Amino acid sequence: MRLHCETIVAHIDTPWTRLASLTARGLLARKGCTYDELSRTLGSIGIEESPKSVELRIQRGAFRCSFFLQLVCALHADLPTALQRILDNKTTWEDACREIALAHLPEGAFSPRLSKRLEQAGIHISPTQLESRVNSGTFSFALLLQLSHVYPIPGLERFVDCSDVAKAASEADVAHP
Incomplete structure (x- = not known):
């Protein structure tokens, strides 16, 4: 008898x-x-997801940056040139995520200064945690949005208004003083 153990994250x-x-x-x-x-459509690019799985992820906003890039590619969304270049040259989705984040963070960004700026927007993450997540390329799309609040990512406004990013930061700060 084999037992299957799943980690359930609320x-x-x-x-x-x-x-x-x-x-x-x-x-x-x-x-x-x-x-x-x-x-x-995701299946046509090699990403096997059930409709219910896709719906739940999207409705909850609980998906990785790589999933958002897969959506963009599967739906043939128009992309800024720089983002298109990154996706064209990627070896993995995680590599593309890492490159997108690193391309918009200044040198030495993984510092207490960035953590402090993120904290002011209600985002609590240590420099070490941030660096690890970005370098792995396995971070959430929400983290990319959070980073874009501190260091705007050109072209992201095709998908989300800068004012909505600022509003989320303001609401997050109020929710977690």
Whole structure:
């Protein structure tokens, strides 16, 4: 008899996960795509996800940056030239995520100074944790949105308004003083 053990992580609703959800749902709406269609489209680029899995991830805003890039590619969304170049040259989705984040962070960004700036927006992460997550390329899309609040990412405004990023930061700061 084999036992299957799953780690269940409770979803935490935050202004950042709500913004991640809104961003992905906005992309789906603009492309006129349902969750069933998205599941099939993701399959065409080698990403196997059930429609229900896709829907739950998007509704909760609980997905990695790599998943958002997969959405963008699967839906053939128009991309800024720099982002398109990164995706064209990627070896893995995680590599693309890492390159996007690192391209917009200044040298020496993994410092207490950046952590302090993020903390002012209600984001509590140590420089070591941030560096580890970014370098692994396995960070959440919400973290990319958070970083874009401190260091704007050119072209991201095609998917999410800068004012919505600022609003999420303000709401997160109020929620976690």
